[in-house]
Each structure stands twice: as structure tokens, then as C-alpha cells.
Amino acid sequence: MSEDIIALLKENVIQGRKTAEDEGIEDDLSGTPGVLELTQQALDQKIPTGRIISEGLTAGMEVVGEKFANKEYFIPDMLASAEAVGAAMDILKPYLEASQTQARGKFAIATVKGDIHDIGKNIVAILLKGAGFQVDDLGIDVPTEKIVEFVKEEKPDYLGLSALLTTTMLAMKEVIDALATHGVRDQVKVLIGGAAVSEDYAREIGADAYCVDGFDAIRVLESLRS
Amino acid sequence: MPREGILIEKPYQRLSDGQIELIHKTSLEILENPGIICFNAEAAELFSNKGAQVKSIQTDGPPCWHLSIPAKLVNEALQSSPKTVVLGARKEENVLIMKGDEARVFFITGSEANIWLDVDFQTYVRKGDSSREVVLPEFLPRRGMLADLCESARVSEHLETLDGFIRNVNIQDKDITEDNKDVNKYFASLNNMTKHFMSGLTNPKRLDDVARMASIVVGGDEALKKNPLISFITCLIKSPLQMVDDTTDTFMAICRKGFPTVVSSSPQAGSSAPMKEDGILSQINAEVLAGITLGQIVNPGCPTIYGSVPVRARLDTLGDSYGAPETAQYNVDCAQLARFYKLPCYATAGVCDAKTPGQQSTVERLFSDILVTLSGPQYLHCAYGLLDCNSVFCLLQAVLDDAHFQMLKFFLKPAIVNNEEAEKTLKQIREVIETPQKLYIKHMRPMIRSGRISQSYPFEGNGDSDEVFHLAYERMKELAARPVEHIDRETTQKLYKEIPGLLPRLNVY
Numbered sequence: 001m002s003e004d005i006i007a008l009l010k011e012n013v014i015q016g017r018k019t020a021e022d023e024g025i026e027d028d029l030s031g032t033p034g035v036l037e038l039t040q041q042a043l044d045q046k047i048p049t050g051r052i053i054s055e056g057l058t059a060g061m062e063v064v065g066e067k068f069a070n071k072e073y074f075i076p077d078m079l080a081s082a083e084a085v086g087a088a089m090d091i092l093k094p095y096l097e098a099s100q101t102q103a104r105g106k107f108a109i110a111t112v113k114g115d116i117h118d119i120g121k122n123i124v125a126i127l128l129k130g131a132g133f134q135v136d137d138l139g140i141d142v143p144t145e146k147i148v149e150f151v152k153e154e155k156p157d158y159l160g161l162s163a164l165l166t167t168t169m170l171a172m173k174e175v176i177d178a179l180a181t182h183g184v185r186d187q188v189k190v191l192i193g194g195a196a197v198s199e200d201y202a203r204e205i206g207a208d209a210y211c212v213d214g215f216d217a218i219r220v221l222e223s224l225r226s
Numbered sequence: 227m228p229r230e231g232i233l234i235e236k237p238y239q240r241l242s243d244g245q246i247e248l249i250h251k252t253s254l255e256i257l258e259n260p261g262i263i264c265f266n267a268e269a270a271e272l273f274s275n276k277g278a279q280v281k282s283i284q285t286d287g288p289p290c291w292h293l294s295i296p297a298k299l300v301n302e303a304l305q306s307s308p309k310t311v312v313l314g315a316r317k318e319e320n321v322l323i324m325k326g327d328e329a330r331v332f333f334i335t336g337s338e339a340n341i342w343l344d345v346d347f348q349t350y351v352r353k354g355d356s357s358r359e360v361v362l363p364e365f366l367p368r369r370g371m372l373a374d375l376c377e378s379a380r381v382s383e384h385l386e387t388l389d390g391f392i393r394n395v396n397i398q399d400k401d402i403t404e405d406n407k408d409v410n411k412y413f414a415s416l417n418n419m420t421k422h423f424m425s426g427l428t429n430p431k432r433l434d435d436v437a438r439m440a441s442i443v444v445g446g447d448e449a450l451k452k453n454p455l456i457s458f459i460t461c462l463i464k465s466p467l468q469m470v471d472d473t474t475d476t477f478m479a480i481c482r483k484g485f486p487t488v489v490s491s492s493p494q495a496g497s498s499a500p501m502k503e504d505g506i507l508s509q510i511n512a513e514v515l516a517g518i519t520l521g522q523i524v525n526p527g528c529p530t531i532y533g534s535v536p537v538r539a540r541l542d543t544l545g546d547s548y549g550a551p552e553t554a555q556y557n558v559d560c561a562q563l564a565r566f567y568k569l570p571c572y573a574t575a576g577v578c579d580a581k582t583p584g585q586q587s588t589v590e591r592l593f594s595d596i597l598v599t600l601s602g603p604q605y606l607h608c609a610y611g612l613l614d615c616n617s618v619f620c621l622l623q624a625v626l627d628d629a630h631f632q633m634l635k636f637f638l639k640p641a642i643v644n645n646e647e648a649e650k651t652l653k654q655i656r657e658v659i660e661t662p663q664k665l666y667i668k669h670m671r672p673m674i675r676s677g678r679i680s681q682s683y684p685f686e687g688n689g690d691s692d693e694v695f696h697l698a699y700e701r702m703k704e705l706a707a708r709p710v711e712h713i714d715r716e717t718t719q720k721l722y723k724e725i726p727g728l729l730p731r732l733n734v735y
């Protein structure tokens with residue numbers, strides 16, 4: 001029975017079906033349980049959270065990643081799956097804490113002061129959540145002080161900064177400098193992204209990495225962890 | 227005589243009158259419900275005073291209000307919004323007169339590319355046979371600078387098909403700051419060409435200085451009113467349906483000063499707007515109408531331009547896909563919507579996804595250039611020289627684009643068919659048929675001289691190989707070396723005295 005649920009969970013991640021209302025890719029599957037309902041069922045049956053995550057959610061996301069790489073899937077498909085997994089992780093969170101299974105890390109993300117572009121930032125947030133990170137989205141036009149305060153209080157492992165304008169990218173340096181002034185620069189890895197910035201700029205301002213997109217961010221995060 | 231642009235006699239339209247009415251009606255319904263989320267306190271209050279339903283929204287973030295805008299308010303704005311907008315220029319022959327009910331098109335540069343693409347020609351020798359060599363262009367990206375903007379303006383002055391200039395290079399010199407960026411980009415552009423100049427403002431605090439600059443250049447505030455040398459583009463709307471705080475402030479300040487302003491919205495079908503054609507249209511139309519309504523509340527009769535920059539999402543990155551046929555469809559539709567309101571339209575064409583000049587860039591840009599031009603918007607941002615979704619500017623590409631627009635303009639000349647011509651035709655045919663060779667060649671000669679025959683593609687090589695890039699590059703160099711009419715010495719001195727922040731290196735005297 002638990003095999004079935006886990007297999008179904010994986011299949012529904014691949015289909016990108018968050019709830020029973022969603023249709024799925026090839027056939028209309030609406031009415032049958034989606035990732036959220038199946039995760040709840042798995043918990044009810046006391047299947048260990050570690051298994052739900054690794055054999056259901058993560059295994060499903062791996063297939064989605066392959067399909068995306070093969071151009072069989074497009075970004076909207078990828079995001080639907082990531083969103084479903086992210087929602088499942090929210091239900092699993094209290095159990096994870098109880099069983100001391102760790103999320104892959106805490107990731108805070110913000111569009112810096114003066115900048116209101118957020119499509120890219122939102123995509124990155126969804127993908128990272130889908131990849132198993134606990135994501136805190138601080139929003140757009142976020143003042144430097146607010147970011148620093150968050151890092152001090154909430155101690156995220158990673159801080160993602162987004163800027164699309166050549167004028168606002170300067171605020172990224174401000175954030176990094178302010179983290180240092182408050183003595184918390186070493187406590188968090190800073191990743192930057194957005195159309196205005198580059199690898200060179202990341203180096204110039206002392207960020208830990210520049211990411212072209214959300215997938216790049218996942219790769220970078222893996223390499224930072226190992 | 228102002229610039230003529232090109233009049234489209236029979237504009238191409240995708241939508242029937244009934245469909246346009248339906249989009250209009252849907253947009254009005256959108257403005258009532260769900261309405262607009264407004265992050266600007268003053269705008270919310272102004273809407274409220276005029277009878278819109280305004281409710282404060284409780285969030286953790288910045289303060290914001292929900293606006294439900296009644297159709298009556300929009301209709302009033304559509305009444306008071308000028309149907310003809312004049313965009314001035316330093317030289318009278320470069321003035322643009324845009325009539326909202328006329329399908330006349332002016333071709334304009336656009337955007338604010340961060341990257342400037344230099345071109346360098348290198349000789350490559352064949353491996354194993356050093357006697358065989360080929361010369362190929364190499365495209366080298368770097369950050370755009372003030373000097374590049376000056377060069378772009380100078381060349382633009384001489385590109386015949388180009389009717390106006392939007393700053394196309396984002397100036398990123400070390401000594402350019404948020405504070406001095408506006409005055410320097412306006413001066414660099416105005417000083418290096420005599421066509422109309424439009425830009426966005428980086429820092430609203432410098433609006434007064436920019437306005438003062440234009441006034442000094444044109445010879446006083448009264449002269450500026452008649453001949454507004456400069457105009458603005460503002461993205462006060464963030465799709466879907468949100469009015470942002472800072473740009474809305476800027477927009478209202480510009481409207482109060484009475485400068486022409488584009489109310490531009492740039493939804494992306496698939497992410498920030500529905501992917502369905504009628505969906506993105508209803509939404510962008512609602513967004514632009516909300517902006518125009520605000521402008522007319524702030525200063526009834528101020529010249530606002532219907533600004534549409536709709537684009538389709540790429541499926542692989544959710545970035546913009548300007549090269550997609552749908553993007554051209556949306557722009558054609560918006561031109562039709564603006565004409566329905568009799569408002570001058572700012573539309574977008576020619577933007578490409580390709581990263582360097584070449585086949586992809588040519589196909590993508592020409593495709594939308596032709597189609598959107600045919601729809602007859604007035605002010606067509608047609609991306610001269612822009613590449614990679616407008617993040618890259620290459621002067622060589624701008625020179626290539628000029629040649630494309632020559633062809634397009636030629637094509638759009640009205641057909642000459644009338645009784646007099648019919649007489650001449652009969653005479654010509656009867657005459658030629660009598661000759662032993664039966665050739666019309668001789669009759670071409672007067673036509674060649676009168677401009678009734680299009681010129682051959684200017685970058686066609688003589689030999690077996692293509693020389694397009696090389697020839698266009700030569701032309702680019704030649705145009706860049708041509709003199710331009712700078713602002714005179716005395717006025718320049720006055721500008722340097724009265725406008726703080728102008729960099730000394732822009733002074734040509």
C-alpha cells in the first residue's frame with residue numbers, strides 16, 4: 001500500500017498536480033488525488049517523512065529535471081511540479097522538525113532597494129522551494145536594513161539578492177557591506193542574480209556566487225554544500 | 227515642414243469592430259473588478275476624489291489601496307486626452323505630429339541597452355591551406371558609456387528613415403550617478419542630434435533640471451510649450467494591474483509640467499498577463515487606460531500617449547520572446563485599440579531574441595517591423611540596433627535596420643493608378659510592341675531619376691561572397707564621421723552654468 005502511495009506521489013509530481021483539482025499533462029486527471037492529498041495520505045499511514053521526500057517528491061523532481069533538459073518539458077511544467085513539491089514540503093515541515101530531518105537549508109531572497117522587478121526572483125523562489133529549500137521571500141524594493149535584520153534574526157544559510165537595474169545593483173554591495181559591518185557576513189552565503197549583474201560584478205562586490213537562473217542557483221547551492 | 231513618416235493608407239487590422247468593442251468593454255470591467263492595486267498614496271486619493279471606490283489593503287508590505295475605477299471616469303479621461311500630440315525637435319523639419327485617428331508611422335529607436343557591441347573584423351586562415359583566408363566580424367560586448375550614447379545619437383541623426391530618438395544606451399561610466407544620469411543623457415542626446423528625444427527618468431528629482439535644459443535649448447518656456455523637444459516614457463503600471471509608487475510620482479510630476487508622456491505597460495503573456503490574445507489585450511488596455519485616466523485627473527488635457535509593450539513569454543526560461551509571432555499580433559492589436567480611442571500610440575516592433583547581427587536577428591526584426599508598421603501606430607519603437615531582447619545595442623545593426631526601413635517605406639508608397647497614367651501606359655505598350663526588340667528598358671529611365679524605382683540593397687557585395695557586414699560597417703564609420711549640428715556655444719555655456727551635474731567632457735567647445 002505504501003509503495004502505491006509513494007509511486008503515485010512521484011507520478012503526480014511529474015504531472016505537476018498540486019491538488020485534486022489540477023488536470024495534469026496528458027490526461028485529465030482532475031478528481032484523483034494530487035501531491036498535497038497524497039502527502040497527507042502518506043503521513044496518515046505513518047510512512048517516514050524521509051521516504052516521502054526522497055522516493056516520492058525528490059525522485060519525481062529528478063524525472064521532471066530530465067524531461068526539462070530534454071526539452072520535453074517547458075518552464076511552466078517545471079514550475080508546476082516545483083510548486084506542488086513546495087506545498088508538500090509545507091505540510092511536512094512540522095514532521096521534519098519532529099523527526100529532525102533537515103530541509104536542504106534556509107534560503108532568504110529579496111529584490112533590493114529601489115527595484116520592483118520580481119518575476120525572476122519569484123521563479124527562483126519557487127524552484128528552490130521545489131528543490132527542498134526552506135524559502136523566505138522578503139519581497140521587492142527591500143531596504144538594506146531590513147535584509148540585514150532578517151539575516152541577524154532568522155539566520156538563513158543563504159541570501160539571494162535580485163536586481164535588474166544598473167542603478168539598483170549598487171544596493172547589492174550595500175547589503176554585503178552592511179552584513180560585514182553587523183558582523184554577520186560569514187554566517188550567510190550571498191548569491192546574486194538579475195539582468196544587470198554578472199560574474200565579474202559578483203566578484204567585485206564580494207558575493208559568493210552569481211547565478212544565471214534558478215537552475216544555476218540549485219547547482220551553485222549543491223557545490224556550496226559539498 | 228514637420229517629418230512625414232509614412233502614412234498607411236489601409237492599415238492592417240486583426241480585429242473586427244465588434245471584437246474591439248468587446249475588448250474595450252472587458253477592460254472597463256477589469257478596471258472595476260478586480261480593479262487596480264495602487265501603491266501610490268496621492269494617486270489613490272486623486273482617484274477617490276473623482277469617485278473611484280478606494281479601499282486600503284492591509285498587508286505586511288508597503289501601504290497600498292484597492293481602486294475600483296468606474297467606466298465614467300475612464301470615458302471622461304478619453305474625452306479630455308488630446309487626440310493630436312506634437313513631439314518637438316531642435317530643427318523644425320524633425321518635428322513629429324501624431325494624430326490619433328491617422329495611421330501614420332514614425333520610426334524611432336528605443337530601449338536602454340546595458341551592453342554595447344563593438345565590431346571588429348579579423349582575418350582567419352584555413353587550416354592546412356594558408357593561402358585561403360576569410361575576413362569575419364567579431365562582436366565584442368562591453369558596458370555602454372556616455373561616449374557611446376553620443377555616437378549613437380550622431381549616427382541616428384544621419385539615418386534617413388529614423389524619425390526620432392529614444393536613448394538606446396544605458397550610460398554606465400564610473401562618474402555617472404543616479405543624480406547626474408538624467409541631465410547627462412538628455413544633454414548628450416540633444417547635443418548630438420536634432421530629432422525628437424524621448425527617455426525615461428532615472429531620478430524624478432532632476433525633472434526640473436531636465437525641463438529647464440529643454441527650455442534653454444529651445445529658447446524659453448513658451449517656445450517649449452509649442453515645440454516640446456523632449457518627452458518621457460513612464461512604466462507606472464506593473465502587470466498585472468498594479469500602479470507602482472515611485473514611477474507614478476514621476477508620471478504625475480511630468481503630467482503637471484505638461485510634457486508629452488508615454489503611459490507604457492509591458493505585460494508578458496504567460497507570466498504577468500494571460501497567454502490568450504484577448505486576455506493580454508483586455509489587461510494591457512485596462513492598464514494603459516488606468517494610467518491615462520490618472521494623467522487626465524492630474525492635469526486635464528495633458529498629452530499622454532497610449533503605450534503598449536506587450537510580449538509573449540518564452541517557454542524555456544519565462545524570459546521575453548519578442549521574436550514570437552504572437553508578440554507582433556499583440557502589438558498590431560494595440561495599435562488598433564489606440565486608434566479606436568483616437569489616441570496616438572507607442573507600439574513596439576523589431577525587437578529580437580538573437581544576440582548578434584545575423585540571420586536570426588534579421589528574420590525576427592523584419593517580421594514584426596513589417597507587420598506592426600502595416601497596422602499604423604504613430605510612434606513605433608522599432609529597436610534600431612537592438613539585440614538580445616533589447617539588452618544589447620550594436621550600431622552596425624542600426625545601420626542595417628535603416629536599409630530595411632528604406633525598403634519598407636518604399637513598399638508603403640501609395641500606388642499611382644489614374645486616368646492619366648492609364649493613357650501613358652497604353653501609349654507605352656503600343657509603342658514598344660511596334661519595335662523589333664519589344665523591350666521597355668528605355669521607359670525606365672525617367673522613373674529612375676524620379677525616385678519611383680527602389681534602390682538596390684546597399685550592402686550587396688560585388689564578388690561571390692557576402693559582404694553585408696563589411697559594407698554596413700563602412701557606412702557606419704562614414705556616418706559617424708559626418709558632422710552634426712551641436713547646440714550653439716552660447717547656449718551650451720548657459721546650460722553648463724545653470725544645470726548642475728553636466729560632465730565637462732560633453733562640452734564640444
Ligand code: B12
Pocket residue numbers: 109114115116117118119120121123124159160161162163164165166167191192193194195196211212213214217337338339340396426427459460461462463464465472473491492498543544545546615616617
Ligand atoms: C518585465 C520588466 C519590467 C516590469 C517588471 C514586472 C515585474 N513584475 O517584475 C515593469 C514594467 C514594472 C518594469 C519597470 C521598469 N523597468 Co524593466 N524590465 C522588464 C524586462 C522587460 C524583463 C524582466 C523580466 O521579468 N525578465 C524575465 C525573468 C524570468 O528574468 P530575470 O528577471 O532576469 O530573472 C532570471 C535571472 O536573471 C535569474 N535571477 C534574477 N534574480 C535572481 C536572484 C537570485 C538570487 C538568483 C539566484 C537568480 C536570479 O533567475 C531568473 C529566472 O531565470 C527587463 C528586460 C531584461 N532584459 O531583463 C526590463 C528592464 C530590466 N527594465 C528596465 C527599466 C529601465 C525599467 C524602468 C526604470 C522603466 C521606467 N522608465 O519606468 C522601471 C523600473 C522600476 C523599478 N524601480 O524597478 C531596463 C533596465 C536598464 C537599466 N537601467 O539597467 C531593462 C533592462 C529593459 C531595457 N533594456 O530598457 N520592467
